[in-house]
Amino acid sequence: MIIAIDGPAAAGKGTLSRRIAAEYGFHHLDTGLTYRAVAKALIDAGQTLDDEVAAEAFAEGIDLAGLDRHALSAHAVGEAASRIAVMPAVRQALVRAQRRFSEKTPGAVLDGRDIGTVVCPQAPVKLFVTASPEVRARRRFDEMVATGQTADFLSVLADIRKRDARDTERADSPMRPAEDAHLIDTSEMSIEAAFLAAKTLIDAAL
Ligand code: C5P
Secondary structure, X not given: OEEEEEOOOOOOHHHHHHHHHHHHOOEEEEOHHHHHHHHHHHHHOOOOOOXXXXXXXXXXXXXXXXXXXXXXXXXXXXXXXHHHOOOHHHHHHHHHHHHHHHOOOOOEEEEEOOHHHHHOOOOOEEXXXXXXXHHHHHHHHHHHHHOOOOOOHHHHHHHHHHHHXXXXXXXXXXXXXOOOOEEEEOOOOOHHHHHHHHHHHHHHHO
């Protein structure tokens, strides 16, 4: 059983994915962490972000079991990830690892930008989780303030829009809902309500 969850940053797909994985006892992979890990490996090695050969080598060597969310959470790493995510050779290597993960039993929840369209187009349940840029920026901003970081709402909003543009306009695997994806707009919906909507769809497919 594969559950594919796509959508832009801060739409709530991570929380929703973890909640679904816990409910059904499925494995969960946040595929954004795989792009972040490659970006961070480049940065740590002192390589530039346009070094495709080095980026591909790091992608080939990715260890999904070793992904550390905390170490990869920095804003700069997310920005760098969206830059190396335009490279087809990097995507091919990471997609191979993601597909292997999706075969885990009894099931796997994968979240990202291209799970329903490219990584697992055969997934019986596909969700596209979204929210307005303003709502997503507000969530990011509140999170930053809560963790003691200095934040400026308008620059957070500008960053969200820039990341959206890079993810939707790239030539290889742009972010878009699969034709058979169910749209869940969390702009005015609690995570619990989103979970219940998802659960109804999953139960129908089991
Ligand atoms: O979701 P997260 O912010 O961790 O993702 C970081 C970046 O990795 C995204 O902005 C996107 O460019 C890239 N990404 C991707 N395909 C995925 C997951 C993430 O291109 N399946």
